[in-house]
Amino acid sequence: MSATHEVFNQAPPLTGFTTADDPALLEALRRDGGGWGEAEVRALGARAGSEEVQERARLAEAYPPVLHTHDRFGHRVDEVEFHPAWHQLMAEAVASGQHAAPWAEPRPGAHLVRAAKFYVWAQAEAGHGCPVSMTYAAVPALRAQPDLAAVYEPLLASRAYDYGLRPPLGKRGLIAGMSMTEKQGGSDVRANTTTAVPAGDGSYVLTGHKWFTSAPMSDVFLVLAQAPEGLTCFLMPRVLPDGTRNAMRLQRLKDKLGNRSNASAELEYEGAVAWPVGEPGRGVRTIVEMVNMTRLDCVIGSAAGMRAGLRQALHHTAYRRAFGAELVDQPLMRNVLADLAVESEAATVLAMRLAAALDRSEVGDAAEAALRRLALAAGKYWVCKRGSAHAAEALECLGGNGYVEESGMPRLYREAPLLSIWEGSGNVGALDVLRALGREPGVLDAYFAEVEAATGADARLDAAVARLRKLIGELADPDRAQVLARRVAEQLTLVLQGSLLVRHSTPAVADAFCASRLGGDWGHAFGTLPAGLDLGPVLDRARAKEER
Numbered sequence: 001m002s003a004t005h006e007v008f009n010q011a012p013p014l015t016g017f018t019t020a021d022d023p024a025l026l027e028a029l030r031r032d033g034g035g036w037g038e039a040e041v042r043a044l045g046a047r048a049g050s051e052e053v054q055e056r057a058r059l060a061e062a063y064p065p066v067l068h069t070h071d072r073f074g075h076r077v078d079e080v081e082f083h084p085a086w087h088q089l090m091a092e093a094v095a096s097g098q099h100a101a102p103w104a105e106p107r108p109g110a111h112l113v114r115a116a117k118f119y120v121w122a123q124a125e126a127g128h129g130c131p132v133s134m135t136y137a138a139v140p141a142l143r144a145q146p147d148l149a150a151v152y153e154p155l156l157a158s159r160a161y162d163y164g165l166r167p168p169l170g171k172r173g174l175i176a177g178m179s180m181t182e183k184q185g186g187s188d189v190r191a192n193t194t195t196a197v198p199a200g201d202g203s204y205v206l207t208g209h210k211w212f213t214s215a216p217m218s219d220v221f222l223v224l225a226q227a228p229e230g231l232t233c234f235l236m237p238r239v240l241p242d243g244t245r246n247a248m249r250l251q252r253l254k255d256k257l258g259n260r261s262n263a264s265a266e267l268e269y270e271g272a273v274a275w276p277v278g279e280p281g282r283g284v285r286t287i288v289e290m291v292n293m294t295r296l297d298c299v300i301g302s303a304a305g306m307r308a309g310l311r312q313a314l315h316h317t318a319y320r321r322a323f324g325a326e327l328v329d330q331p332l333m334r335n336v337l338a339d340l341a342v343e344s345e346a347a348t349v350l351a352m353r354l355a356a357a358l359d360r361s362e363v364g365d366a367a368e369a370a371l372r373r374l375a376l377a378a379g380k381y382w383v384c385k386r387g388s389a390h391a392a393e394a395l396e397c398l399g400g401n402g403y404v405e406e407s408g409m410p411r412l413y414r415e416a417p418l419l420s421i422w423e424g425s426g427n428v429g430a431l432d433v434l435r436a437l438g439r440e441p442g443v444l445d446a447y448f449a450e451v452e453a454a455t456g457a458d459a460r461l462d463a464a465v466a467r468l469r470k471l472i473g474e475l476a477d478p479d480r481a482q483v484l485a486r487r488v489a490e491q492l493t494l495v496l497q498g499s500l501l502v503r504h505s506t507p508a509v510a511d512a513f514c515a516s517r518l519g520g521d522w523g524h525a526f527g528t529l530p531a532g533l534d535l536g537p538v539l540d541r542a543r544a545k546e547e548r
Helices: 023-031 035-048 051-062 084-095 110-122 129-142 146-156 283-319 331-362 366-397 409-421 426-439 442-454 459-476 478-504 507-518 535-542
Strands: 066-070 076-081 176-179 195-198 204-214 220-227 230-237 248-253 264-277
Touching (some): 023 110, 023 331, 023 478, 035 110, 066 248, 076 248, 110 129, 110 283, 129 146, 129 176, 129 220, 129 283, 204 230, 220 283, 283 331, 283 366, 331 507, 331 535, 366 426, 366 442, 366 478, 426 442, 426 459, 426 478, 442 459, 442 478, 459 478, 478 507
Parallel strands (some): 176 220, 195 220
Antiparallel strands (some): 066 076, 220 230, 248 264
């Protein structure tokens, strides 16, 4: 028999890289006070791109969690079994401080460094980022109840991943989740019907059903329920101090489009014990601290997904030949790749700027807090929405090779829509932009102070700022405000991204962004950058390995 299966014109496996080889990321670290963490970010990026971690990422999704409601004797256990790869990824994420290090080790740039670590690590596997993010976000919300925070915060911030159902205060480290969504309310948590009845000893007894509880095997949860005073936030442990299981009954795990490595459950509280967090009846105000932190991670996660998809597209097209030349050298493909690179960098620079604003707001900078309030709402709307389109185009760069599971591209593609939905889908985000503009007038001054730092550097950006001011003025008509909400959120983000790129990126990247996103000469698909742009430096920057 003669051999007929000769493999050629295929890209080699993409392993052994580092996700920290990213000029936009490293420049942001150095620019905004996080340079001290660069070595740790680089080390984590090298781990994320290693063959070992890439294989763990594959296994964690290929073998999703399994729910065991009862043991073989008929006892209720409500346990979720994960593949060992999940626990290995979680252990490294926690050890690197992605879950809560800025709260335990506060210093200038701490949240920025943590954001950079989350960004480089999420490029390996996104699903386990959910409990990591929720643990990070739980700490500021828990501080609304100082007595609980004093006990639980050190364990939430511990760098020990101590998996298993045991009393939380006896563990070396804790993971936190949140349980808010009910089937009749969705994002409208005020419609929740789960009840909380005082037990007389400071605790409450909760009864009700939750439609989505992500990472149900976390150690503690922040839960919303209707107390006599109104909707209230509670801290609920999986295991009670005496070692008995709390009455949290896992009904089933959700069969999701993506995020398969992470368990999401429907559950019932059948007289579950919990302790109030914050002022009774002010649960939304308490939990919003957690929501804003996880929204930041949605932006970071979308930026990470874009960078991972871009890397795959650049790698494949550098090795694949078609019509007599490498794909990367074909003019139309170069336009697509450059467009993907511009979108990716714009997302990254915005995500890191939001993290820097968080750092400064934590030490009392009111202007940075105001900027973060508006830019986070708008950025979460736009960047997360762009993530799905970016993943689809990056996948298409690989052609049929990108459509098969072994490429890893379907995992990116399935994951992208989650970040647009999580913590409020598009309409919720756009309405939050309107809420910020209507109730907190200082946010607009802070926003324009930021974007106008680039005044005079690019005429297209200056014109876009003027158009945005006019558009925001139209919100005074209440009949038009909601109709314009998405457009306003989009333009707020694009103008801010343009300003950041003009000030901080290379001229070629800023020129491509302003010419397309702000100049009006841009089609609706990726790969429609206007003629005359210098795309070489854009692509060189996207695949750069910075000199150390």
